[in-house]
Amino acid sequence: MRRTKADAEATRQKILNAAERVFYAKGVSNTTLEEVAKAAGVTRGAIYWHFANKTDLFLALYDAVPLPQEDMIAREIETEASDTLAIVESATVDWLETLARDEQRQRILAIMLRCDYDSDMSAVLVRQKEIDERHDAVLELAFARALERGQLQANWTPASAARALRWLMMGLCTEWLLFGRRFDLAAEGRDALKRLFTSFRTIQPAESAA
Known part of the structure; x- marks a missing residue:
């Protein structure tokens, strides 16, 4: 047939x-x-x-569920909205909340974190590098716009802010997935991101009394 x-x-x-x-x-x-x-x-x-x-099969599985970098790239963080940092923070919080309730996404990300990337799996690292570079470029653009608008503190560069955010996200996800989900990913992640973004933001001067 x-x-x-x-x-x-x-x-x-x-x-x-x-x-x-x-x-x-x-x-x-x-x-x-x-x-x-x-x-x-x-x-x-x-x-x-x-x-x-097997590498080809693994790459197909890799593509089956969007990962943090791809999800965040899809966000409209380069729009003309007045609060660029709020857009980035909202995108990252949304992604953590999605991960916390999506078991398939959890399994695939855990598989990636546990994988031994030997010579047979080197193609996966190449793919990851490409995604990281695209992701960082979009984030750096968003933080550059925040800097231009006076929203990003001068002691942060767009590149350093993008790296700090990526390291926080990957650290949270890695610890949660590989060490027994010992904390509330959505709640703890939201709090950690709020603290990080507070450090990004400029302190707006209080309005003078009329």
Whole structure:
């Protein structure tokens, strides 16, 4: 019986779902394509029909759920809104709140954090570097606009502010995902971001009494 495009896409999604489960349980390096095929209920040939190798499968899984950098790039932080810092802060808070309730996103990010990026997985690091560079460029533009508008304190440069924000976000997510979710990610993250953005903001002079 001839396979339709919908059949092929359904098989591909079954493989991705199985890879997510097995990679999360065993780690990428310790998982074989035979194990993924068994979990998906397909043959190894079906996997090779859709994916060249395990790295290709991992990259497809990587692309299946937007990660912090991609989510934040999608935000309109380069708009002409009056409070640029508020746009960036809101985008990061929203992303943490989404992560806190989205179990699939949690699994995929945890898989990435646990992965041993040896020579076979070096393509993933290349992809991550590209995303980081795009993300940092957009954030630096937003912080540069905040600086131009007198919103960013002079002791912060756009580049240093972008790096500090990325380090805070990755630190929060890494500790939460890899060490037992020991704190409320959304609440603690919101508070940490508020403190960081307070340090970014210029102190507006009080209006003189009439």
